[in-house]
Amino acid sequence: MTQLKTFSSSVDASGIEARFGLRMAAMLNEQADRTPHDISERLRVAREQAIARARTSRQLAAAPATATQRLGRAGNALMLGGGNPWFNRLASALPLLLLVVGLMVIDELHDRQQIQAAAEVDVALLGDELPPDAYRDAGFVEFLKSRE
Structure with a gap:
């Protein structure tokens, strides 16, 4: 029963995060006409960087386990002795x-x-x-x- 609660709470948390993201996007879209050009450009660059980071994190999560085994416990750092x-x-x-x-x-x-x-x-x-x-x-x- 506790495993089911943990699973459902993690699903609820990701759902809440997704809804929060959608609300924030809607609010920013409503205010987009009123923001100065330089601020909108900074927001656009920040949004592109966030999307790029999300893509790389998804790619790393989907990478095969052999790549992480070759890297060892140190992640991307060089590890002496393999x-x-x-x-x-x-x-x-x-x-x-x-x-x-x-x-x-x-x-x-x-x-x-x-x-x-x-x-x-x-x-x-x-x-x-x-x-x-x-x-x-x-x-x-x-x-x-x-x-x-």
């Missing part, structure tokens, strides 16, 4: 994979820089004339601060 779901999944996971690899490379470079800085400090300490225990002495640290 609508292949595995390609789409791979294409959506690729940026995430590149981000993770980039973060790993940044972490590795950061670790190398820290190791290089620690190695430079070790070389400076071991190559210096002072023993490493001198740097632990609080008095020596005060001595270095006062020299600066």
Whole structure:
């Protein structure tokens, strides 16, 4: 019963739209003699454009299903992979994979820089004339601060 109501309401809606269109056309035809020439020309061009759009929409609706299957879900847009779901999944996971690899490379470079800085400090300490225990002495640290 509900399907019948839905069908009848959609039929009623299209009938109402058709009657409204006819009434509007009749009213515009009555007023056509009173409108200035430039407005009537703009209305004529708009009417031609509306008719052209209606024709194309009807042609698209009547097009065979194979054409819409070839286009895929994107409609008129270009779709990479031809609508292949595995390609789409791979294409959506690729940026995430590149981000993770980039973060790993940044972490590795950061670790190398820290190791290089620690190695430079070790070389400076071991190559210096002072023993490493001198740097632990609080008095020596005060001595270095006062020299600066």
